[in-house]
Amino acid sequence: MKEIYGNTLGLKASEQSRLRNTYRRRVSPHEIVSPELARHLTELSRETNRQVGVLLNRKGEIEHVVVGNAHKLELPDIGRARAGQVRLRGLRLVHTHLKSEPLTKDDLTDLALLRLDMVAAIGVGHDGLPGVLHYAHLVPENGTGDFWSVSTLPDVHDGQPDVLDTLEALEEELSRKAAARAVSGRDKALLVAVCLDGNRAAAEASLSELKELARTAGVEVLDSVLQMRREADPRYLIGRGKLEELNLRSMQAMADVLIFDKDLTPSQGRHISEATSLKVIDRSQLILDIFAQRAQSAEGKLQVELAQLKYRLPRLVQSDTSLSRLAGGIGGRGPGETKLEIDRRRARDRINHLEKRIDTLSREREVRRAQRNRRDLPIISIVGYTNAGKSTLLNAITGAEVLAENKLFATLDPTSRRLRFPQEREVIITDTVGFIRDLPKDLVAAFRATLEELYDADLLLHVVDANDPSRDEQVEAVENILESLDLMQKPRLMVWNKAELLAPDDVEALLRSRGGVAISAARREGLASLLAKADTTLFAEGASQSLGVM
Secondary structure (H helix, E strand, O other): OOOEEEOOOOOOHHHHHHHHHHHHOEOOOOOOOOHHHHHHHHHHHHHHOOOEEEEEEOOOEEEEEEEOOOOOOOOOOOOOOOOOOOOOOOEEEEEEEOOOOOOOHHHHHHHHHOOOOEEEEEEEOOOOOEEEEEEEEEOOOOOOOOOEEEEEEOOOOOOOOOHHHHHHHHHHHHHHHHHHHOOOOOOEEEEEEEEOOOOHHHHHHHHHHHHHHHHHOOOEEEEEEEEEOOOOEOOOEOOHHHHHHHHHHHHHHOOOEEEEOOOOOHHHHHHHHHHHOOEEEEHHHHHHHHHHHHOOOHHHHHHHHHHHHHHHHHHOOOOOHHHOOEOOOOOOOOEOOOHHHHHHHHHHHHHHHHHHHHHHHHHHHHHHHHHHHHOOOOEEEEEEEOOOOHHHHHHHHHOOOOOOOOOOOOOOOOEEEEEEOOOOOEEEEEEOOOEOOOOOHHHHHHOHHHHHHHHHOOEEEEEEEOOOOOHHHHHHHHHHHHHHOOOOOOOEEEEEEOHHHOOHHHHHHHHHHHOOEEOEOOOOEOHHHHHHHHHHHHHOOOHHHOOOEO
């Protein structure tokens, strides 16, 4: 005998029998609900004072009978059959509303999240007869931002739409849009930013930077969302309601990934992933992924792997206890070491191994630096925010061919070149990895062997994108990282790159207020002034105390 789902407590035996008999009824595949089934449901609903519903398949057969309370009903677990981005569930929900009210938010949310063919609500009249019929179905992505189409018929006997024709046309349109989206072959993401301090401008700037990070990682950004909150939700960061809205948007846009601008706790990442069934990553994880793509040298790959392992270790979870190993013998009976514990132990062992390898490479790098220092050649290190033009500057003044792209973190591995000043003096100039605000601590720690190059520098060239609206925040972010590395006492020369994009008066005002040198590395303009300033800083007596050092 088939089961009745939901709130069956307190139902009479006769009422339960009539509910079970509902399974014997059939509906035409072309209609939402037959007048006979509608009357049967409304009479039961009036008698029990509860919502009563059925889940119909596309053959018109009843697969589930559900009973709720006076205001809503809870659907049974219907699995993931036919679930996908271009196919609907193959089931439609037809249920009663005791006060003939329109479809509720819960009804429409179930329609979208479960990808039901259709949701319909039959109004219950005072005499128990069926009245108004409200129904809704999903719609493909559109310019209006609607997730569904809602319609109303005055009576179930009025002309109902052909359900099969409607669903076939809808799935065909979903397939067409999915095929168009699949051409790029890239992950498709929605970006999510949360502003907790009320500074909307800063949050929007950070979200724009997240878009650039996503583009660098090879992710196609479909849409972005910025939410203003007083405090973070401990479970979902953005709150349950906003997460449901985001889930609907991701399903309609056929997104694969949610990328959060804030770092998520392990618990938040797990709960959001469970609620959306999407891949969920945060800002740090995105930066780590970019570093993993960009690392070229063996040392760089080791450093990225170490940072990724340290990030993932607290996020290793395993809920399946069947993966335990049973241990035999006295004192060893019962569950042994679980797979989760094995994974964590292996991760810790790998972290220890990588740290030893990086320490070895650090000592080798120290030997090479000592050899350079014995030649008494001054060292200039280029630092700055990512994509400020550091590699372009190195190529312009040394003739090197370091990769320089309009992407964040285009180069990770340090590059050193000899440079001859106009006064026939030689120096060594080194390009370093770019900085970014909220740079993951594990990444800074992993790249310590690379950043050690900065400690031997006699001069730091701090390259800044002069045309960036967020240049002040970028300067602050770089200086915060330098301070964390105890490098703020080093002589520094501000290099305002991309000055050709500013008006001459703005450039003069910038130099008067902030000091330094204005250049265009791409056009190779202002390089003579930069080299002269650096030469004076390095070789002139007492130069490190003057010379436009910030």
